[in-house]
Amino acid sequence: MESVLGRYRNLIVLVGVLFAQVLGLAVQVKRTNDIESTRLIRVWAVGAVAPFEKMLLWVQTTTGGVWHNYFYLRGVRAENRALKQEIERMRLEQVRMTQDADQARRLQSLLAFKEQFISQTVAAQVIGSSGSEQSRAVYIDKGENAGIRPDMAVITADGIVGKVLHVYRSTALVLLINDQTSGVGAILEKSRLQGILRGTPAGEIVLEKVMSDETVPVGELVLTSGGDRIFPKGLPVGRVTRASPGSDLFLNIRVKPAISLSRLEEVLVVTKIDERQAEPERSGTARAADILAERLPTVPPKPETAAGGATSPGASAPSTPDSSAKPAADARPKGSPPAPATNGPAAAVRKAVMPAPSSASDIPKAAATSGVKTSPKPAKPVVEPEPQPAAQDAPQ
Amino acid sequence: MAITYTSGEQVEVYRFSIPATILIPLAAIFLQAWLPLKLHFFSVFDLPLLVTIGFATARRSQLAGLFTGGLIGLLQDALTHQPIGLYGISKTVVGFGASSLGIKLDVENAGARFLLTIAFYVVHEIIYFTIARGLVSLHMEWSWSRELLSGLANAFLGVLLYALMDRVKQRN
Incomplete structure (x- = not known):
């Protein structure tokens, strides 16, 4: 017996070691x-x-x-010039986008939309990979000490990278979106079709669960949908490179990631996401009437007529200002100053039907010509000058 | 030079110093994790596997080979997000097999090492693939052409690496 054990000792040890590892693997x-x-x-x-x-x-x-x-400072001056031009161009673009964003916020607040804002990020550098093609993951140089926790989103300025999987004291393992075990909720930018992004064994990204009767154009931008509760909504993921009918009811959609996942250097870990209801920039409550009124065409100023003479266009429909002005006045709490005219329906309608007074001295005249009944208290806001910024809406 | 059969008494057995035994596998795992970030093509190489084969063929001890392979494999597993044991099992078998072959064959020359590395690379991949699909349910695709090409690339690098390892091995 001993001779058999001695003869096959190495083989027995091999079988034992393999058995232990298989057992451990099965448990995991x-x-x-x-x-x-x-x-x-x-x-x-x-x-x-x-x-x-x-x-x-x-x-x-x-x-x-x-x-x-x-x-190595070659070309720095030329680059500096180009960047300055780029800044100028972007400033102009920023102005336009700010206006669009304000408008979007107002509309979202009307619909009680809740938005997710990335309120805090931690910058980290990629220090290594998992070293295996079956595990598409990278290590970053920030861990528990920097407030990193599992399931936090990892992004760059150009698109999403992945999510934090394991956290150690000063490092963390980030699972990339092209790993076959990852999944990201995604939405197509224009068609608004939703699906799930998954990695393939070859390291590509596919968008799953889009029905085969839908049309998905090549080149369409893919964004995060926020449905996975990890990535905030609206972050770029990549572009569709191929869309073909799959074997089942769904399309086979290939997506090229917005960033090169094999050449990552610096990333941002989203450590805090605020979910809050969108609020318009201006103070006071924006109402549908205000927004609609801003879109209505204004009537060009009419030449002044004698007092009590010809009726203004507003007078031809006197019920409108009255009916609008009344709720605005009624809604005001007792003892509080009158509601700002600019944001109230009365102001909105006035803006639509009468010319805005050009100066404070014009106000009584404008009120007189408009034919609006000006009772002492409620009428006051109506004849207030119409300042544009919200902060200047405080009544006199 | 052709692979020649030699008796157990004729083959030379080598050993490595403790620093070399610890640092060479660590360096291999570190480079395997770090280099693909800078040189993307480097992911076709498996440095820890080459080090396992290098140690096993030099020491010519089955127990040392399987334990060295197992430990290197487990360390490699620990850096991934997959369950630990996939590389561990594969490299345990490769370490045992390479040392067994090292006892019976003269693997001191570059040609023998080249062929040995290709063979063990494919064996390693087959074991990994089988366990990953059978036990862990990973979706993997097998391609003979890709595996053979990767085996060739690893064999070229292996011959260079073994030559470097020859410099630090000591006659037992």
Whole structure:
């Protein structure tokens, strides 16, 4: 017996070691999402490798910084000029987009939309990968110490990267969106079709669960839908590169990621997302009437007539100002100053049917010509000058 | 030079110093994790596998080979998000097999090492694929052409790596 054991000792040890590993693997597979059982070995492995990666990153950053900041300055002036022009162009664009954003906020507040805002991020550098093509994940140089927690979204300025999977003291493992175990809620920008983004074994990204009777044009932008409760809504994911009928009821849609996932260097970890109801920029309550009134065409100023003479256009429909002005006055709490005219329906209608007074001295005249009944209190807001910014709406 | 059969007494057995035993696998795992970020094509290589084969063929001890392979594999597993044991099992078998072959064959020359590395690379991939699909239910696609090409690339790098490892091994 002993001779048999001695003869096959190595083989028996091999079988024992393999059996132990298979058993351990089976236990891990059985306990899905339980990393605690293997946490110790993962911590050791990451602890052994991460310091070298951080050191190498530091050396690379330092030498690269010295070279680029002090020696290699070729083309910097031209780049500076181009950037200044770009800033000017973007300023103009910003003005236009601010107006659009204000309008969108007002409309969203009317519909009681809730928005997700990225309120806090942590910048991190990619220090290593998992080293396996079956595990598309990278390590970043920030961990528990920097407030990183599992399931936080990882993004760049150009698009999403992945989510935090495992967190260690000073590092964290980020699962990339092209890993086959990842899933991201996504929506197509124009057609608003929703689906689930998944990685493939080859490292590509596909959009699943889009019905095959839908039309998805190549080149359409794919955004996050916010349905996964990890990524905020509206972040760019990539563009559709191919859409073909799949084997079942769904389309087979390939997506090219907006960023190069194999060349990541710096990322942002979204550590805090605020969910709040959209609020318009201006103070006071915006109402549908206000918004509609802003869109109505204004009547050009008429030449002044004798007092009590010809009726103004507003007088031809006197019920409108009256009916609008009354609720505005009634809604005002007792003792409080009168409601601002600009935001009230009365003001809105007045804006639509009568010319805005050009100065304070014109106000009584305008009120007289408009034919609006001006009772002492409620009428006051109506004849207030019409300042544009919300902060200046305070009544006299 | 052709692979020649030699008796157990004729083959030379080598050992590595403790720093080399610890640092070489660590360096291999570190480079495997770091280099693909800078050189994307590097992901076709499996440095920890090459180090496992290098150690196993030099030491010519089955137990040392399987334990070295197992530990390197487990360490490699720990850096991924997959269950631990996929690389561990594959490299345990490769470590055992390479050391067994090292006892029977003369694997000191570059040609033998080249062929040995291709063979063990494919064996490693087959074991990994089988376990990943059968036990962990990972979706994987097998391609003989891709595996053979990767095996060739690993064999070229392996021959260079073994030559470097020869410099730090000591005659037992």
